[in-house]
Amino acid sequence: MSAFQAAGGFIAPTVDYAAVSPMLIVFGAALVAVLVEAFVPRAYRFTTQVGVALVGVVAALCAVAALAYRNEPLQTAGVRAAGRAFAGAVVVDGVTLFLQGSVLGLSVLAVLTMAERAVESGGAFTAQAAAVPGSPAEERSIRAGLVTSEVFPLLLFSVGGMLLFPAANDLLTMFVALEVLSLPLYLMCGLARRRRLLSQEAALKYFLLGAFSSAFFLFGAAMLYGFAGSVQLTDIAAAIAGSGDRAAVINQDGLLLLGAGLVLIGLLFKVSAAPFHSWTPDVYQGAPTPVTGFMAACTKVAAFGALLRVAYVALPSARWDWQPVLWGIAILTMAVGSVIAIVQTDVKRMLAYSSIAHAGFLLTGIIAMDKQGIGAVLFYLLAYGFATIGAFAVVTLVRDAGPEGVVGGEATHLSQWAGLGRRHPWIAGIFTLFLLAFAGIPLTSGFMGKYAVFSAAVHGGAWILALVGVLASAIAAFFYVRVIVLMYFSEPAEASSAAVVALPGTATTFAVVVAALVTVLLGVVPSPVLDLAGQASAFLP
């Protein structure tokens, strides 16, 4: 009998395939999409890719719905009895299901906005990603009418990572998920059809800074392993509480603090909290707008899910150590996001800073540290995600007036939006709805979300944080209102630079209308979703 067998031998983990089926479906669809990219003739490739992506995401959404309906919360995909490194690597509990459902629902809209080709032939993506911007090769590929379709497998892999991220129950799985969701995003950022250099710069910047943050996360995970002797979140929690196997080493507070700090930095980078936010405006501006929408909505959902799990499952007993730090970060994030947004002149950069401010509001819900806080963050993420994806979808439609009636690139400079309300009341009206939701005006989803997180914060005793939050909201309201003023109450300085609205195809129209409907419905009848979020807001160890 070898030493290996003496230690218990290798017991293959029994995996609950049903519980991980959403992830399996999405990863499966991604693999199919890679094959499609290789073997399907060019003429049919784009359509096939859109079909595969939509089918994959919708099927996964159905699987999530079925799991939620089954209402058996504890589904660990990996079994405790097996070796410690493997056990309970993935937890499918209420929080996971809610977040996976949100990510998948938002991804459907993201796929649709990416598939839009009615606005300009070839869509928002570069004809040939490998071609150097401005080179003859690029000229040729544009003239040949090439269409990028590899964005869909990339999207599917990224979505798969996002499904795994909030479900990961140990730090290594979480790290793998982080990389799986990030790497395709870095690539997708560089695929913009227009302003290629800006796009490539964004991709490089995102990649470099993202790599740093991943390194921080991994280093922190190693420290926590040193502290607890395990990467399992529950074991770390037990070690902190002093009741686990490694209770003897709990005096190594240095390891714990460093480890927790570094892991949190890695996660806070992903949710773009200040002072780890500086990549956000550049990347949001440079990335193709449909990708920005996807990134802003879905990454935030997944990353906040992971942050919730780390804070509530792994580190609850150490909260006296990290809560004050998060207080500071939340206040800084709200202030930086809402103040710097005021001076932005580019609509995508403005939305980027707005997303930073919203990260701050979400952090107040995490700091609350109670069940109500979890439900509030879940609801907020859903509300914010739909408004965000809708807002960026509208941005894809507002274009420079090109020569001879051909639409130009996106008119992202705010001055070009002047007078849009007069000329295109529908588009301006819907964008106004999203802006009012961001500003948290009652009868929109944003208000209910804000109310939920601030209410959780006050309940958790952090009413000062809620007060800072409302003051930041008032500042933020200023720049949202400024855009409304531009659209409705101003005339463009020179008629030639004024933006025109491209006639959207079915896909974008559907995405925008769904996002607007969700924004209104969550504001007027939030009760069912709040119920869902409330029921879902219990973590399983």
Place this chain on the structure above:
Amino acid sequence: MPWLTLIGLIPLVGAAVIWLLQTARPADAYVDDLDEDDPAPDPGLVAAAEAAVAARARIVALVTSLITLGVAVVMAAQFDRGKAGEYQFQEKLHWIPQFGVSYALGVDGIALTMVLLSVILVPICVLAGWNEVPGRRAAHFFALTLVLETFMIGVFAARDVFLFYVFFEAMLIPVYFLIGLFGGPNRRYAAVKFLLYSLLGGLVMLVAVIALYFQGKGGPDGFLITSLTGLHFSSTLTQRLLFLGFFFAFAVKAPMWPVHTWLPDAAAEAPAGVAVLLVGVLDKVGTFGMITLCLPLFPDASRWAIPVVLVLAVISVLYGALLAIGQTDLKRLIAYTSISHFGFIVLGIFAMTSYGQSGSVLYMVNHGFSTAALFLVAGMLIARRGSAQIADYGGLQRVTPVLAGAFLVAGMSSLALPGLSSFISEFLVLVGTFTRYPVYAVVATVGIILAAVYILLTYQRMFTGPARDFSAGWRDLNAREVWVMAPLVAVIIALGFYPAPVLDVLNPAVSRTMDQVHVTDPGPTVAVQPAAEGTNP
């Protein structure tokens, strides 16, 4: 029968109808920026189609607001005046049980009066804004006005603090667009300033609203006003902070010195009809909130705050009046007179006597009508002259005697001439204040003298003297304008001579509020030792 929901819903339906009518444009007048290659449509046809849209929108708006008024009058006739201190026509549904929020409506005497004030003023404003906005944009103007009416009714009828807050904030959006889209030359600045001031006040109140819920017993009914009155707060400081959160929002709304600066800009830039709704109804939400939320929810803190609030109120009275005298712009002048009048209203509320509070609530109604008359006359003058500068007018008494008369009645009511409506309310406020705080009452009385100065001086400058060149060919009030002014003048005179029906409805509600704050009127003998009761918890 859900009367209040019905009254709130009718304007909303009207707004939807107007909006649908404007989208259904005749095909031959179809203009779209995307089809720039198409031959330009005949401008004559376009103009005719646009005029038709505007005409339909006006008619629908007027009919809708009149139906609303009719239904409200029918409801008011069924109001049990013997029980005016209780909420009647109650409706209650769970809206967001997770937050403890109910869709709960109901009116007591005070709320009923305010609802009636709103529904009476809206048709008048629709009529006044008849030709304000030309073409297709008229549809937006009237639709927004009707949406605003729904929110105004909602905010006065809400019996749930969260629901009140939702209407309180939602109201801002239509007003913001009404000022920003249809206002004067400086409308952008005015609209943004209005929105930001109000949002800041509202957001501070939001924190207080959240914290208040956790002071209460919670549960799915936790936000009902009845669940939140008579609470035992966790500490005196908590109650005071919550009071301040609410009071700040209401003081911005009312508006009181020193958070008043948005009002002159907003009122001066808004079209006359919108200015009427803004100052006549919307700002009343501030004082309405003070008497129906601040006092009953935070009785101890309200009594604690009396000295400061009274000082601010008296400053508002004098400051508003003094600045009104110095104005050169007619609409700004009326806005500053309103700041002065709001000072009186707040003074009466926080004097904590039943005379004072009844007077204040009656003042809210009277001020609504007399300011409406002033703003609308100003609108008619500006429509003729194209300027709001007082110096641009003169000698109009001879040219347009009816217009001058209407201005005089409204102005005299504003300066509280006996026999016109404001006199009784101002008198009640001052008497009520004097019995407990004689010094404040005496100082505030100076405001009445200043009111005589600003009204009579303005009348003298604009209407007396020889007729000037610019007014040659001016016509006096036309039939539409007479229909705008006649109801207002009638109400001003009627309430001036016989306010009893309104006071009968208000008094029970006021005495209930007095009970909730644990104050009683000082007897005649104790009038010389003021504040003795006011400071005891």
